[in-house]
Amino acid sequence: MGGLVFAKDGSVRQKPASNKATFTSSKSMVRVRENASEFGAAGSAGKLVRDALRTQIQAASDRYMVSRLSKVMKSIINLDAKSDRGMRQVVAANAASLLGFNFNLGAGLGQSLFSPYTVTPNGATVTLAIPSLNPTVDIAAPTGATHYEILFGVASVNFVAKTYISATVASPLGILPLTGAARTNVSQVATLPAAPTADELVIGVLGMNYYQQINGKFYPLNNNASNPLAVEYTSAVPVTGGGGSGNISYDTNLTGPNDNAQGVTLAASAGDLFKFDALTTGGSAPANMDILVGGAQVASVAYLDRYTGKAFSFTHAGVAHTGAFAATVNF
Template identity: 40%
Template sequence: MAQQESIIKLKGRIGDLTFYETKDGYQARQVKGVSPQRIATDPNYQRTRENNAEFATGAAAAKRLRDTLRPMILLTYDPKMPARLFSRVMRVVKADSVSDRGERQVLPGNLGLLSQFGFNVGASLTSTLFVVPECTVDREAGSVTLNIPSLVPSLTIGAPKGATHFQFNFGAAVIDFDTEGEGNGSAIAMAESGTGLLNVETFAPTTLTAAIPAASELPLFVLFGISFYQEVNGKLYPLNNGAYNPVDIIRIDVV
């Protein structure tokens, strides 16, 4: 075991060396990790292999979600969202009560655990919009419709300071969680309202429709959000790069 003789006193780890203090002074030792081969074959690491397998399943499913929903996610901003989404997806994986440990999957019946997930932790839909839109799904026709009732913006929209206009954003996506398969049937369709002034007396009822693959049996995710803008010299600019825009999963439909 190495012992430090210089006047520089270190504690902690640098690379594969750990520095620590003992009654005999400051010492250093090399940290030896467990080899990948041992983790893959040693019976003592069975639980580690199982955890790693399910971690990979959750990571692949979360990435599939992010990739498919990316056009809606880009409307908002939350740098910690990927970690939050992965954590929620792992709850779905662990809810699998059928498969053996280490082989648990993202099952359609457990996807409800992702409902109401907000892609912006700093701006939730429930604290921004105080009316409830009505969502209708017609899988056979491949149509998802969102009806937003007439509203008074000053009373029903919690707009951030500096915003002058708003816009409703709507997305419907079918997600193929078979990440090991040859194909990827995931797809997303989006619709948006016209921009509205926040200081008008009434904003008319709005109907938004998104087309999904007809008769699809894949899990369906419905997203809804609000974008805020600031008018400067007749032009509309996104307010703070979307930091105030909520985008939430408002419905999950499975067959």
């Protein structure tokens, strides 16, 4: 009443200013407001990605997926080198670290699908190609499953306009028996209305769904933990790094600035991004390296010079990681 607070003990005191008023106007809260703004932007960007890929995500996600995705989006926001603090946004060209994001930590794609595959862009299309697929050998299905479905989805996300377009996948393979014959040259093509612009990020995901057939009907296994789904393609193009804010992409070996050369000295700085599934370094390599996939640390290597000329591998979700991913290197 009248800005006064009357307590039960009979005392009267001035009503304190609301926390909202302090938050929005206090000079001491400037940094807090800036951080809150960017964390909010990360959450909104993550929701945009989830909405764009909702059809694929709905059957393959864990309880922490939303927060994990927001964390990755915040790391992408941190790469915005043009905007003022508190106003930084997701820039499509900086989003290479989404590659390898696992929507369901309980089911890694590398634990379910063992066939080699490629995801290749061409203008408005993105193509999944699997040269050979033998379900009895190449697919590790959960107990009770009789059939499987390869899930391939592509979407174009515009973080500036806050819009997205989901691609149309032509002739999906559908639900297939786990005891079926081996297939060759399996291909699925996802088509967008137009080739992406500079403000658009194209994301391609690959996953597996499992079913049980009873009396001619297919029933999804009521175990979301068994369905893997991961980002296997992004249109964000890695750029030459070395200064702590670049992205360097390697298909198979992390060998240094000239890619396939063996035994060269690894030249990079904190914050550089690498894509690799084996490691070869020179004798004067950095002392140690942390490897993060989808924003979560999965390995740490000390004294890299010990790996000179030797292959290096690490495990992710309990198995050797074979799919595409982006690794953040911290020295």
